[in-house]
Amino acid sequence: MLNLTSANPIVEIDHLSYWYDSSFLSLDDISFVMEQADLLGIIGPNGAGKTTLFNCILGILPDYRGNVKLFGKEIMKNRKVLLSKVGYVPQHASIEQSFPANIEEIVSFGLLGSLEKFSRSYAKDQVHKAMQIVGLIDKKNKRFNELSGGQQQRVLIAKAMVHNPKLLILDEPTSGIDEDAQDKFYDLIRKLNAEEKISIILSSHDLDAISKLANKVACINRKMHFHGDAKDFFGDENMLKTYYESSMQAHLRLHQFNAKSNPQNVPST
Numbered sequence: 001m002l003n004l005t006s007a008n009p010i011v012e013i014d015h016l017s018y019w020y021d022s023s024f025l026s027l028d029d030i031s032f033v034m035e036q037a038d039l040l041g042i043i044g045p046n047g048a049g050k051t052t053l054f055n056c057i058l059g060i061l062p063d064y065r066g067n068v069k070l071f072g073k074e075i076m077k078n079r080k081v082l083l084s085k086v087g088y089v090p091q092h093a094s095i096e097q098s099f100p101a102n103i104e105e106i107v108s109f110g111l112l113g114s115l116e117k118f119s120r121s122y123a124k125d126q127v128h129k130a131m132q133i134v135g136l137i138d139k140k141n142k143r144f145n146e147l148s149g150g151q152q153q154r155v156l157i158a159k160a161m162v163h164n165p166k167l168l169i170l171d172e173p174t175s176g177i178d179e180d181a182q183d184k185f186y187d188l189i190r191k192l193n194a195e196e197k198i199s200i201i202l203s204s205h206d207l208d209a210i211s212k213l214a215n216k217v218a219c220i221n222r223k224m225h226f227h228g229d230a231k232d233f234f235g236d237e238n239m240l241k242t243y244y245e246s247s248m249q250a251h252l253r254l255h256q257f258n259a260k261s262n263p264q265n266v267p268s269t
Helices: 050-057 079-083 103-111 120-133 149-161 179-194 207-213 230-234 237-244 247-261
Strands: 011-020 024-034 039-043 065-070 086-089 167-171 199-204 216-221 223-229
Touching: 011 050, 024 050, 024 065, 024 216, 039 050, 039 207, 050 065, 050 167, 050 199, 086 149, 103 120, 103 149, 120 149, 120 179, 149 167, 149 179, 179 199, 179 207, 199 207, 207 230, 216 230, 223 230, 230 237
Parallel strands: 024 223, 039 199, 039 216, 086 167, 167 199
Antiparallel strands: 011 024, 011 065, 216 223
16 A cells, blocks of 8 residues: 655655666666655756656666665556556647547546546546646637647646646646746646645756746756755856856856845846
8 A cells, every 4th residue: 555644755766877778878876865745846958868767767667777766665566556646747748639539538538547446427526626726627628739838738737637646747848838838837836736735846958947946956967966955056156057068157047046036135247
Protein backbone atom coordinates (compact mmCIF):
# COMPACT_ATOMS: atom_id res chain seq x y z
CA MET A 1 0.00 0.00 0.00
CA LEU A 2 1.41 3.39 -1.02
CA ASN A 3 1.72 5.65 2.01
CA LEU A 4 1.56 9.30 0.96
CA THR A 5 0.93 10.65 4.45
CA SER A 6 4.42 9.86 5.70
CA ALA A 7 7.45 12.12 5.62
CA ASN A 8 8.81 10.40 2.51
CA PRO A 9 10.18 12.82 -0.10
CA ILE A 10 8.23 13.03 -3.35
CA VAL A 11 11.31 12.26 -5.47
CA GLU A 12 14.73 10.88 -4.52
CA ILE A 13 17.45 10.65 -7.16
CA ASP A 14 20.68 8.98 -6.06
CA HIS A 15 23.78 8.94 -8.33
CA LEU A 16 21.71 8.69 -11.51
CA SER A 17 23.56 8.24 -14.80
CA TYR A 18 22.17 7.37 -18.22
CA TRP A 19 23.84 6.46 -21.50
CA TYR A 20 22.25 6.35 -24.95
CA ASP A 21 23.63 3.49 -27.08
CA SER A 22 26.33 2.84 -24.44
CA SER A 23 28.32 5.77 -25.82
CA PHE A 24 26.54 9.10 -25.25
CA LEU A 25 26.38 10.09 -21.56
CA SER A 26 23.16 12.09 -21.15
CA LEU A 27 23.08 12.22 -17.32
CA ASP A 28 26.22 12.02 -15.20
CA ASP A 29 25.88 11.19 -11.49
CA ILE A 30 22.76 13.28 -10.73
CA SER A 31 21.50 13.35 -7.12
CA PHE A 32 18.76 15.42 -5.49
CA VAL A 33 15.71 15.16 -3.23
CA MET A 34 12.35 16.84 -3.81
CA GLU A 35 10.17 17.33 -0.75
CA GLN A 36 6.38 17.37 -0.61
CA ALA A 37 4.76 20.68 -1.69
CA ASP A 38 7.89 21.80 -3.57
CA LEU A 39 7.64 23.52 -6.93
CA LEU A 40 10.93 22.47 -8.47
CA GLY A 41 12.28 24.16 -11.58
CA ILE A 42 14.64 22.03 -13.69
CA ILE A 43 16.75 24.33 -15.84
CA GLY A 44 19.44 23.77 -18.40
CA PRO A 45 20.16 24.45 -22.07
CA ASN A 46 18.74 22.37 -24.90
CA GLY A 47 20.31 18.91 -24.78
CA ALA A 48 21.15 19.19 -21.07
CA GLY A 49 19.29 15.98 -20.19
CA LYS A 50 16.08 17.41 -18.74
CA THR A 51 13.75 15.14 -20.72
CA THR A 52 16.02 12.15 -20.10
CA LEU A 53 15.80 12.88 -16.37
CA PHE A 54 12.00 12.88 -16.53
CA ASN A 55 11.98 9.62 -18.49
CA CYS A 56 14.13 8.00 -15.80
CA ILE A 57 11.89 9.34 -13.02
CA LEU A 58 8.86 7.89 -14.82
CA GLY A 59 10.53 4.55 -15.50
CA ILE A 60 10.28 5.07 -19.27
CA LEU A 61 14.06 4.57 -19.49
CA PRO A 62 14.65 1.68 -17.08
CA ASP A 63 18.28 0.87 -17.87
CA TYR A 64 19.83 3.70 -15.87
CA ARG A 65 22.58 3.46 -13.29
CA GLY A 66 21.75 4.66 -9.77
CA ASN A 67 18.50 4.78 -7.85
CA VAL A 68 15.19 6.55 -8.48
CA LYS A 69 12.43 6.65 -5.88
CA LEU A 70 8.95 8.17 -5.91
CA PHE A 71 7.13 8.55 -2.59
CA GLY A 72 9.87 6.50 -0.90
CA LYS A 73 9.55 3.51 -3.27
CA GLU A 74 11.83 2.42 -6.11
CA ILE A 75 10.12 3.30 -9.38
CA MET A 76 11.08 0.13 -11.28
CA LYS A 77 9.80 -2.16 -8.52
CA ASN A 78 6.49 -0.32 -8.03
CA ARG A 79 5.98 1.51 -11.34
CA LYS A 80 2.29 0.90 -11.97
CA VAL A 81 1.20 1.91 -8.47
CA LEU A 82 3.56 4.90 -8.24
CA LEU A 83 2.61 6.34 -11.63
CA SER A 84 -1.05 6.24 -10.62
CA LYS A 85 -0.14 9.23 -8.43
CA VAL A 86 1.80 11.10 -11.10
CA GLY A 87 0.55 13.37 -13.87
CA TYR A 88 2.83 14.03 -16.85
CA VAL A 89 2.69 16.47 -19.76
CA PRO A 90 5.61 15.74 -22.12
CA GLN A 91 7.35 18.31 -24.27
CA HIS A 92 5.44 19.11 -27.48
CA ALA A 93 2.45 17.09 -26.24
CA SER A 94 -0.64 17.65 -28.33
CA ILE A 95 -3.80 16.07 -29.68
CA GLU A 96 -4.23 15.33 -33.37
CA GLN A 97 -6.15 18.32 -34.74
CA SER A 98 -8.66 16.09 -36.54
CA PHE A 99 -9.22 13.83 -33.51
CA PRO A 100 -13.01 13.30 -33.22
CA ALA A 101 -13.46 14.09 -29.52
CA ASN A 102 -14.46 17.15 -27.55
CA ILE A 103 -12.47 18.63 -24.66
CA GLU A 104 -14.49 16.85 -21.98
CA GLU A 105 -13.79 13.49 -23.64
CA ILE A 106 -10.08 14.25 -24.06
CA VAL A 107 -9.71 15.12 -20.36
CA SER A 108 -11.51 11.89 -19.42
CA PHE A 109 -8.78 9.87 -21.20
CA GLY A 110 -6.57 10.71 -18.22
CA LEU A 111 -8.61 8.23 -16.16
CA LEU A 112 -7.98 5.26 -18.44
CA GLY A 113 -4.86 4.10 -16.62
CA SER A 114 -6.25 4.58 -13.14
CA LEU A 115 -6.01 1.69 -10.69
CA GLU A 116 -9.20 2.79 -8.96
CA LYS A 117 -12.65 1.55 -9.89
CA PHE A 118 -15.30 4.23 -10.02
CA SER A 119 -18.76 4.91 -11.38
CA ARG A 120 -19.47 6.84 -14.56
CA SER A 121 -20.95 9.70 -12.52
CA TYR A 122 -17.82 9.91 -10.34
CA ALA A 123 -15.61 9.94 -13.44
CA LYS A 124 -17.66 12.77 -14.92
CA ASP A 125 -17.38 14.72 -11.67
CA GLN A 126 -13.60 14.28 -11.72
CA VAL A 127 -13.40 15.49 -15.31
CA HIS A 128 -15.52 18.55 -14.57
CA LYS A 129 -13.47 19.32 -11.45
CA ALA A 130 -10.23 19.21 -13.45
CA MET A 131 -11.71 21.43 -16.15
CA GLN A 132 -12.94 23.92 -13.57
CA ILE A 133 -9.51 24.10 -11.95
CA VAL A 134 -7.85 24.94 -15.28
CA GLY A 135 -10.65 27.34 -16.21
CA LEU A 136 -12.06 25.49 -19.22
CA ILE A 137 -15.39 24.09 -18.06
CA ASP A 138 -17.16 26.44 -20.48
CA LYS A 139 -15.16 24.90 -23.36
CA LYS A 140 -16.08 21.28 -22.62
CA ASN A 141 -17.95 20.77 -25.91
CA LYS A 142 -15.28 22.42 -28.07
CA ARG A 143 -12.80 20.51 -30.22
CA PHE A 144 -9.09 20.73 -29.44
CA ASN A 145 -8.32 22.59 -32.66
CA GLU A 146 -10.84 25.30 -31.75
CA LEU A 147 -8.76 26.43 -28.76
CA SER A 148 -5.75 28.73 -28.52
CA GLY A 149 -2.29 27.34 -27.78
CA GLY A 150 -2.55 28.37 -24.13
CA GLN A 151 -5.98 26.77 -23.77
CA GLN A 152 -4.73 23.56 -25.42
CA GLN A 153 -1.93 23.38 -22.86
CA ARG A 154 -4.47 23.72 -20.04
CA VAL A 155 -6.49 20.85 -21.54
CA LEU A 156 -3.39 18.65 -21.39
CA ILE A 157 -2.81 19.64 -17.75
CA ALA A 158 -6.44 18.86 -16.88
CA LYS A 159 -6.00 15.44 -18.52
CA ALA A 160 -2.81 14.87 -16.49
CA MET A 161 -4.43 15.78 -13.16
CA VAL A 162 -7.91 14.30 -13.56
CA HIS A 163 -6.88 11.24 -11.49
CA ASN A 164 -5.77 13.43 -8.52
CA PRO A 165 -1.99 13.07 -8.79
CA LYS A 166 0.33 14.00 -5.94
CA LEU A 167 3.09 14.92 -8.40
CA LEU A 168 2.78 16.78 -11.71
CA ILE A 169 5.70 16.73 -14.18
CA LEU A 170 5.71 19.33 -16.96
CA ASP A 171 8.39 19.27 -19.67
CA GLU A 172 8.88 22.70 -21.31
CA PRO A 173 5.17 23.52 -20.87
CA THR A 174 5.28 27.14 -22.07
CA SER A 175 7.06 26.37 -25.34
CA GLY A 176 5.10 27.75 -28.28
CA ILE A 177 2.48 29.77 -26.37
CA ASP A 178 2.28 33.56 -26.40
CA GLU A 179 3.21 35.88 -23.52
CA ASP A 180 -0.36 36.52 -22.37
CA ALA A 181 -1.09 32.79 -22.31
CA GLN A 182 2.15 32.21 -20.41
CA ASP A 183 1.08 34.60 -17.64
CA LYS A 184 -2.24 32.75 -17.28
CA PHE A 185 -0.35 29.48 -17.26
CA TYR A 186 1.92 30.70 -14.44
CA ASP A 187 -1.16 31.62 -12.40
CA LEU A 188 -2.56 28.11 -12.94
CA ILE A 189 0.68 26.43 -11.82
CA ARG A 190 0.79 28.52 -8.64
CA LYS A 191 -2.83 27.56 -7.95
CA LEU A 192 -2.20 23.85 -8.44
CA ASN A 193 0.76 23.98 -6.08
CA ALA A 194 -0.65 26.27 -3.38
CA GLU A 195 -4.36 25.40 -3.37
CA GLU A 196 -4.51 21.85 -4.75
CA LYS A 197 -1.34 20.85 -2.84
CA ILE A 198 0.22 19.21 -5.90
CA SER A 199 4.01 18.94 -5.94
CA ILE A 200 5.28 20.09 -9.34
CA ILE A 201 8.44 19.57 -11.39
CA LEU A 202 8.68 22.04 -14.24
CA SER A 203 11.48 22.05 -16.81
CA SER A 204 12.49 25.01 -18.93
CA HIS A 205 15.50 26.67 -20.51
CA ASP A 206 13.64 29.96 -19.87
CA LEU A 207 14.98 31.31 -16.56
CA ASP A 208 12.28 33.97 -16.43
CA ALA A 209 9.59 31.28 -16.19
CA ILE A 210 11.43 29.43 -13.43
CA SER A 211 12.16 32.59 -11.43
CA LYS A 212 8.44 33.41 -11.45
CA LEU A 213 7.30 30.00 -10.27
CA ALA A 214 9.78 27.77 -8.48
CA ASN A 215 10.76 27.72 -4.83
CA LYS A 216 13.53 25.19 -5.63
CA VAL A 217 15.88 24.99 -8.61
CA ALA A 218 17.98 22.21 -10.08
CA CYS A 219 20.38 23.35 -12.79
CA ILE A 220 21.67 20.50 -14.94
CA ASN A 221 23.81 20.18 -18.02
CA ARG A 222 24.38 16.42 -17.96
CA LYS A 223 25.83 16.98 -14.47
CA MET A 224 24.09 18.67 -11.53
CA HIS A 225 25.47 22.23 -11.26
CA PHE A 226 23.10 23.50 -8.57
CA HIS A 227 20.24 22.28 -6.40
CA GLY A 228 18.66 24.43 -3.72
CA ASP A 229 16.48 27.47 -3.07
CA ALA A 230 15.53 29.47 -6.16
CA LYS A 231 16.50 32.74 -4.46
CA ASP A 232 20.03 31.42 -3.91
CA PHE A 233 20.42 30.49 -7.58
CA PHE A 234 18.99 33.68 -9.04
CA GLY A 235 20.86 35.82 -6.49
CA ASP A 236 24.27 34.32 -7.35
CA GLU A 237 25.96 36.08 -10.26
CA ASN A 238 28.67 33.42 -10.50
CA MET A 239 26.05 30.69 -10.85
CA LEU A 240 24.27 32.71 -13.52
CA LYS A 241 27.59 33.11 -15.36
CA THR A 242 27.93 29.32 -15.35
CA TYR A 243 24.46 29.00 -16.83
CA TYR A 244 24.65 31.82 -19.38
CA GLU A 245 28.37 31.59 -20.17
CA SER A 246 28.18 35.40 -20.33
CA SER A 247 29.02 37.91 -17.59
CA MET A 248 26.82 40.58 -19.16
CA GLN A 249 23.75 38.34 -19.38
CA ALA A 250 24.35 37.12 -15.82
CA HIS A 251 24.58 40.67 -14.49
CA LEU A 252 21.37 41.63 -16.31
CA ARG A 253 19.50 38.59 -14.95
CA LEU A 254 20.75 39.30 -11.41
CA HIS A 255 19.55 42.91 -11.71
CA GLN A 256 16.13 41.74 -12.97
CA PHE A 257 15.77 39.22 -10.13
CA ASN A 258 16.74 41.79 -7.49
CA ALA A 259 14.29 44.26 -9.01
CA LYS A 260 11.46 41.75 -8.56
CA SER A 261 12.52 40.89 -5.01
CA ASN A 262 13.36 44.39 -3.74
CA PRO A 263 12.15 46.97 -6.27
CA GLN A 264 12.81 49.92 -3.95
CA ASN A 265 16.48 48.99 -3.35
CA VAL A 266 17.78 48.30 -6.83
CA PRO A 267 19.92 50.99 -8.45
CA SER A 268 19.58 51.74 -12.13
CA THR A 269 22.08 50.20 -14.53
